[in-house]
Amino acid sequence: xxxxxxxxxxxxxxxxxxxxxxxxxxxxxxxxxxxxxxxxxxxxxxxxxxxxxxxxxxxxxxxxxxxxxxxxxxxxxxxxxxxxxxxxxxxxxxxxxxxxxxxxxxxxx
Amino acid sequence: xxxxxxxxxxxxxxxxxxxxxxxxxxxxxxxxxxxxxxxxxxxxxxxxxxxxxxxxxxxxxxxxxxxxxxxxxxxxxxxxxxxxxxxxxxxxxxxxxxxxxxxxxxxxxxxxxxxxx
Numbered sequence: 699x700x701x702x703x704x705x706x707x708x709x710x711x712x713x714x715x716x717x718x719x720x721x722x723x724x725x726x727x728x729x730x731x732x733x734x735x736x737x738x739x740x741x742x743x744x745x746x747x748x749x750x751x752x753x754x755x756x757x758x759x760x761x762x763x764x765x766x767x768x769x770x771x772x773x774x775x776x777x778x779x780x781x782x783x784x785x786x787x788x789x790x791x792x793x794x795x796x797x798x799x800x801x802x803x804x805x806x807x
Numbered sequence: 808x809x810x811x812x813x814x815x816x817x818x819x820x821x822x823x824x825x826x827x828x829x830x831x832x833x834x835x836x837x838x839x840x841x842x843x844x845x846x847x848x849x850x851x852x853x854x855x856x857x858x859x860x861x862x863x864x865x866x867x868x869x870x871x872x873x874x875x876x877x878x879x880x881x882x883x884x885x886x887x888x889x890x891x892x893x894x895x896x897x898x899x900x901x902x903x904x905x906x907x908x909x910x911x912x913x914x915x916x917x918x919x920x921x922x923x924x
Contacts, residue, residue, distance in 0.1 A: 702849075731912065740811075740898050740915035741850070786849050788913075793863060795840070795913060797849030 701725050702789055702798035710804040711777055719772045719785055719801045727789030727796075730763055730770045735784040735800075777805045809833060811916035813899050819922045820889055827885045828919045832901030839882050840913060841874055842898040843867065850898055856882060857904065889923045896920050 702723045711717055721730070729748045733741035745754050747763035747770065754761045760773040770787055782805050787798045812831045820826050832839050837858050842850035853872070854864045858879040868874075871889075876882040886893055900913040 733915075738918075738920065740813075740900075740918045743912055743914060746912050788849075793855065794852050797842075797851070799847075800849050 701791075701796045702787055704785075704787060704798035704801050706801060707799065708802050708804075710806065713778060713805055713807050714776050717774050717777060717803070719774075719803075721770045721772075721787035721789075721798050723768050723789060725789065725791060725796075726767050727791055728767070729790045730767070731788045731790070731795070732761055732770070732772055733786040733788065735786060741786055774803075777803075779805045779807050781805050811899055811901050811914055813897075813916040813919050815919055816917060817920045817922075819924065821924050822889060822891060824889055825885065825887045826889060826921065827883055828897055828899075828921075830882045830884070830899030830901075830916055832880070832882070832899070833903075833914060834880075836901035836903050836914075837879070838902045838904045838911070839876055840900045840902075841882070841884050842900065844896045844898055844918070845894075853884075886921075889921075891923045894921055894923045 705720045729746055731746045732744045735741040745761045750765045750767045752763045758775045762771050785801045788795045814829045840855040841853040844850040852865050853868050854874050856876040859876050871887045874884045896918045898915055898918045900915045902911040902913045904911050
């Protein structure tokens with residue numbers, strides 16, 4: 699059972715555009731992680747957010763954890779072809795991590 | 808490279824055969840997780856170890872699946888009498904769980920892609 703819903707499921711944009719990916723749940727998580735995964739590879743950790751309302755920036759990527767620690771967003775500014783991949787959020791509850799279904803992003807040059 | 812490694816990267820087998828996968832975590836990490844990922848889905852938790860102890864198992868882990876981490880270092884995942892529905896990417900991740908309760912971060916291996924014919 700997936701506790702985390704991601705939207706949109708697919709996104710295709712032109713290079714230079716901005717985008718936001720959402721990760722929503724009815725459950726509270728002690729922390730939330732964002733990963734990027736390329737075909738045939740394991741997910742690569744981008745960021746972990748812990749505190750409700752926390753905002754973290756990683757170059758052109760901005761991550762936000764909701765105040766109630768139930769949801770998160772990832773905003774990419776001026777997307778580049780190298781940003782193409784599957785973006786996954788994962789919430790920690792107890793000793794388990796629950797993954798969203800992913801957002802497949804394609805950035806067209 | 809001191810990251811998580813998995814072997815083999817790809818495995819093709821016939822239905823009914825047994826397969827075993829290996830995961831070598833980051834050396835100082837005390838926690839090791841196994842996940843299964845099918846196409847178009849996020850990874851699904853299978854089981855995890857704290858050192859050599861297997862502490863939790865998902866309902867997805869049928870009795871045909873068994874995992875071990877005998878010395879608290881590498882781990883193996885065995886699937887007996889494979890079925891076509893077992894075809895998936897099997898991912899291993901490791902983390903350092905601190906007794907202070909600080910959040911830990913998982914680091915994933917490249918995965919083993921299993922195809923059951």
